[in-house]
Amino acid sequence: MVGPENPVSPLLAVSRLSVAYRSAGGLARAVENVSFELERGELLALVGESGCGKTTLALSLLRLLPEPVALTDPESRIVFEGADLTRLDPRSLRRVRGGGMALVFQEAGSSLNPVLTIGSQLVETVRAHQPMARRRARDRAVELLTAVGLDRPEQRLEQYPHQLSGGMQQRAAIALALAGDPKLLIADEPTTALDVTVQAQILDLLSDLRHRLQLAVLLITHDLGIAAGLADRVAVMYAGRLVETAPTQQLFARASHPYTAALLQAVPRMDQDAVLPKPIPGQPPVATAWPPACRFHPRCPYAWARCLEEEPPLLAVGPQHQARCWLVDEPERPGPAGINRCA
Amino acid sequence: MAAFLVRRLGAAILVAFGVATIAFLLIHLAPGSPLIGSGENPYVSAELIAQAQRNFGLDQPLWVQYGRYLANLARGDWGLSFSQQRPVLEVFRDALPNTFILALAALILDFVLGIGLGVYQGLHPHSRADRFWSRVTLTLYAVPSFWLGLMLLLVFGKTLGWFPVGGVVDPVLYPLLPPAGQLLDRLRHLALPAVTLGLIGAASTARYQRAQVLEVLGQDYVRAARARGLSETAVALRHVLRNALLPTINLFGLALPTLLSGAVLVETVFAWPGMGRLAVEAVARRDYFLVTGIAVLAGFLVVAANTLADILVHLADPRTREARRPEAHRARFGASRPAQPAGGLPPTTR
């Protein structure tokens, strides 16, 4: 959406991002040719089944993938606040990590160093981004812990991660992510490992922080329900590819890719009795051997010959709404409800 | 903490008790009693047999003998050495300091070289240097200590003449030397046996340490530390090393049995008058109580070292400070396996 009529560049612009792993079973193309943009203050949800490349995508944005094993395609561009992270020197890259983009991990317990106190990890991070006296960094740490809703922050500083509950650990991890004053928070399944009630609290916190600090958020989740509640826009990933992006309302009203439609049907719904969630048939494919042409065709109820011959590009369904499906091209064919309504 | 100490010391005493029991059973269940049929043994006189029979009550039933043996051991009475004609404890007093010095020197070399190399390799995995040193440590791992000792002796002792070929001090010159010269003489004698034991220990320490560093490097919290923009030095020192060095404390407990075993052979090669050489001589002379005493003492030392290591880990690791045993989930394929094998998929590919 960068163009002459829009002089303000987006916060993050990812284009043609491809990442592969060398593995015993061959090259695993975990992420292929993914492009998307994220505006300041926007909350984009990235949705997909496990194994579709979401976490790889998140890690590759910060260039945290293990170098000799993971290969990033040289065509890939990750432009954050005007700087291309794929060609940044290590020092500037470090400033972006935590200071521009911060990462919250799926399991807070394992993302906190077990032998260092919460306080020392916070102080260390604060000072890495802004040189200041230890005492002032400590005050800042207390502020951060208060901001994420941890009670008795002074006391928490002296505690080790294992002394906190799962929910408190995730709060502490969010505080750590915020320590460098980032503009974008990448949250990778931040609630998957938590109890349902705690999940809701953490999601509330994320939504609250986002408005208070005017953060952009990239929320990675396998749960469309979570995306529906929080996101401005949703991007759906399948087998290393983006298959559909749309503003949240639009996506729920007119899911245009059969995979998105299937995901929607797999979400349990409270408002409709007697509608049982439907599982998606078949197994998710593995990254060493994606299906040819359209990667969803072996599991797609609407697939026809064209889907086996050629992979569809992202086709425009409406303004800001694109889907990687030949049905968009041929709306007269039977397809999920969203496409038919659109046509 | 107090509860942990009590529990750990209790377990140590139990194991020490087991050590003594096994030694007792080995003596008494062996074909023939240790003192019967010893007519051909020139070191055993009639009084000694009488003395030992009194000490160990060999005419009594087995369980009485066992009780008496334990009681004697508890009082510090380890029996009599036939070949040296004096109490076993006195023999220990002469030999133990020599082994202690050798083991300490070897241990320092082992840990300094092993940890240094292992950390370096772990932080630069699959680099050319890493592959080179992996081959070196794998080879050293397979080298018999006594043979390495002989080879060092051949090169640095006999051929180059840099170091003496055996003993603790020079038998002729030592009394004539000034104090500084005496110390130097001792160190020169210590060098080759300590290097022999230390190098072989360092090989396995390095392999272990490398695997530990790799394991920690694959952890989320290291990735999280990088994601927060910490410098590589800060990540390596504060996040990787602290966690990767913790389990190495256990090696300190595990290194002792290896060192003591190695000492048996290396002390023989270098004519080092310590416990190891003593044990070999005692076996050659069928000095049963001396051999048994050495084995029991070695067992006690190992138990003590393991207990100490456990306590140290407990103190150093905040997670175990409140009574939690280090997890045993790596039992299946051993602890020396790197978390992320070369060419394998990294842990997070979802």
Added chain:
Amino acid sequence: MNAPRQLARLWSHPRLRLGLAAVLALYAIALLAPVLAPYDPTAQLDLQAGRLLPPTWAHPLGTDQFSRDLLSRLLFGARLSLWIAALAVLVAVTVGTTVGLAAGLAGGWVDTVLMRTVDAALAIPRVFLLLVTLALWERGGLLALVLVLGCTGWFGTSRLVRAEVQSIRQRGFVLAARALGLPPWRIAVRHVLPNVTAPVIVTATLGVGNTVLIEAGLSFLGLGVAPPRASWGNMIADSQPFLATAPWQGIVPGVALVATVMAFSLLGEGLREWLDPRTR
């Protein structure tokens, strides 16, 4: 999967292939020692002029102080060392697996007594345990050596097997078998044993290399293989007085030892990587 494909997969693992080839070659040498050896390993060929000869065409590795041919002794030494180690490990693995299964399946006081005993036995460094035992066994020949090495080598295996049993016990199929009322020994043989095989094979392979080293050490001390039989350990011991004048006499058996132990390490590590489900 069928057997040929399993074998093909096994062969495609580089470290495993190297280790397997080396170990097979070693055992081939051990088997063929009588054919390959140019002389009788114990024959004193020429006590006047044939002592401590450097390598020549007649004696590729030279002779020792009794004018025995070193190549022949090396080959026969391989034969002894490899068979002693393999048999001792067989004994150790059998005892260790049995004890570990018993402790893991019985639980309760049986488990406590067995495992405390193992703890205590592991605390005594193995060489000292061997010294005590060998001092008492009055040099009972090779069989005694094998038994003593085997009986002091099973403690680690029993611990490993017990740990494995404990984790398998919690898994569904064993719980199901117990719920069906199958007797414990049947559960052990049908369900648990196949699962503990992989880690036991790995430790056994590494154990053979280790036992070769220990046997060499004992023979070096004069407590293992007794002369005039050749063993790598006693060959090194024999070389000691002549180290400066005839160094090859000590170098050659040492290199053979290193190569052998490395072969078993490679095979063991290779098997571990191959069998470990996490790296498949």
